[in-house]
Amino acid sequence: MADKTKDIKKKESDIIDRVEHTRATQVYTPDVDIIERQDSIVVTADMPGVDENTVDITLEKNVLTLYGKVDADLPEKLRLLHAEYGIGDYKRVFTLSGEIDRDKIHATVKNGVLKVLLPKAEAVKTRKIEVKAEA
Amino acid sequence: MLWTEGLGTFGRGIDPWTQLQRIENEMNRVLSRYASPSTSEFPAVNIWANGDIAVVTTEIPGIESEKIDISIAGKTLVIRGSREPENIEEGEAYHRRERWYGQFAKSVELPFQISPEKIEAKFSKGVLTVKLPRAEADKPKKITVKSA
Numbered sequence: 451m452a453d454k455t456k457d458i459k460k461k462e463s464d465i466i467d468r469v470e471h472t473r474a475t476q477v478y479t480p481d482v483d484i485i486e487r488q489d490s491i492v493v494t495a496d497m498p499g500v501d502e503n504t505v506d507i508t509l510e511k512n513v514l515t516l517y518g519k520v521d522a523d524l525p526e527k528l529r530l531l532h533a534e535y536g537i538g539d540y541k542r543v544f545t546l547s548g549e550i551d552r553d554k555i556h557a558t559v560k561n562g563v564l565k566v567l568l569p570k571a572e573a574v575k576t577r578k579i580e581v582k583a584e585a
Numbered sequence: 586m587l588w589t590e591g592l593g594t595f596g597r598g599i600d601p602w603t604q605l606q607r608i609e610n611e612m613n614r615v616l617s618r619y620a621s622p623s624t625s626e627f628p629a630v631n632i633w634a635n636g637d638i639a640v641v642t643t644e645i646p647g648i649e650s651e652k653i654d655i656s657i658a659g660k661t662l663v664i665r666g667s668r669e670p671e672n673i674e675e676g677e678a679y680h681r682r683e684r685w686y687g688q689f690a691k692s693v694e695l696p697f698q699i700s701p702e703k704i705e706a707k708f709s710k711g712v713l714t715v716k717l718p719r720a721e722a723d724k725p726k727k728i729t730v731k732s733a
Contacts (some may be wrong), residue, residue, distance in 0.1 A: 456635035460644075466620070483671055494671065496684055498644035498711035525633045525640045525714075532622050533646060534629035561713015562646030569635065 463541050476538030480518070480564075491550070497540045498562035505564055507557050508546040514544045516564065622694040627685065628664075629689050630693055635725070639695050639717045646711030647684075653708060655715060662693045662715065698723035 463477040480495040493516075497505065500518035508515045518540035549571050556567040622632065633640040645653070647668055654665040667688040671677065698720040705716040 480687070481683040483682050483684045484649035484675065485671060485677055486680055487674075487677045491680075495686065496646045496711070498646040500712050525642075528638070529634050530631065531629070531634050531639075532632040535631060540599055561648060561650075561708075562644070 460535055476521075477541050478536070478538050480516070480540040480541060480542055486554055489570050491567065491570070493544070493564075493566040494506075495540070495542060495564045495566075496562065497559075497564050499537065500540065500562060500564065501557060502559045505557070505559055505565060507555075509546075509552060509555065512546050514546050514566075514568075516540070516542045516566070518564065614628045623698075626691055627689050628691060630664075630691065632693065632695075634696055637719050639699070640721070641693055641695075641715045641717065643691070643713050644711060645713055648650075648708075648711075650708040653705055653706075653713060655704070657699055657704065657717070660698060661697075662695055662717065663690060663714070664693070665690045685689070711716070 461479045462506040463479045477491040480497050482496075483492075483494045485492045485494075493514075495516055495518075497516075497520075498521040499522070504519040504521065506515075508518070510519075520537060520539055522537040524537075546568065551569045551571040554569045556569075558565050586654075607644045628645050629639055630643045633642070641664075643660060643664060644664060645668075647667050652666055656663045656665075665688070668686050670686040695717060699717045700720045701719045707714045707716075
């Protein structure tokens with residue numbers, strides 16, 4: 451197994467919102483894995499500091515938005531001596547193709563990892579075309 | 586005469602060697618603040634401290650808490666762990682693969698000696714928080730001045 455843990459840094463989100471946030475917080479782009487399975491597409495995103503109550507998934511038309519709000523639990527009465535990472539919210543936006551069954555999208559969060567299951571629509575799964583003999 | 590005396594005092598004040606030494610000291614002081622107390626490897630850590638306790642936090646999502654290994658030797662804290670990549674079966678494919686996987690070992694240099702038996706570690710929502718109280722023996726001692 452090759453190590454892929456070097457040079458991993460949190461990336462600041464470069465999504466240009468024409469709308470400002472009311473919360474003055476930094477927004478980061480979470481790293482994601484997207485796997486296409488036989489009957490679904492699975493999106494896995496690293497969002498440390500996020501739990502099931504602070505993650506927001508919206509699907510509007512074809513745009514899937516993942517937003518994780520982080521309430522930083524900073525140690526009190528202590529001074530930050532050394533900082534290698536910043537704390538802030540997470541945002542990632544994907545355009546979906548039309549083949550997703552929107553009503554069956556399912557999401558879970560565990561240990562700061564968000565997993566979104568996007569099932570493929572029935573019509574896409576069974577695309578078997580019968581060939582008939584010409585009369 | 587008054588004016589030469591005045592110049593003499595002023596002249597001592599701008600002695601170039603003293604000035605250079607002062608600048609060098611100042612530069613060292615400023616630069617030392619950027620010297621990293623940790624190795625620059627993954628995962629990134631934040632270190633908080635006051636005179637009695639140091640708190641180290643790091644973001645390592647997707648790991649089970651029992652698989653995180655924390656050890657301390659002197660003033661050096663070492664955090665070890667690993668994360669497996671997602672399993673891919675026949676007929677499945679990655680569209681994107683950005684998340685880290687593999688083993689990591691991170692050592693962090695703490696500002697003081699620690700009481701190893703009093704270390705507390707908490708792992709919540711993918712964020713590890715290690716509380717390291719300063720060793721009693723390492724704390725500064727107050728010396729009372731007696732009047733004779």
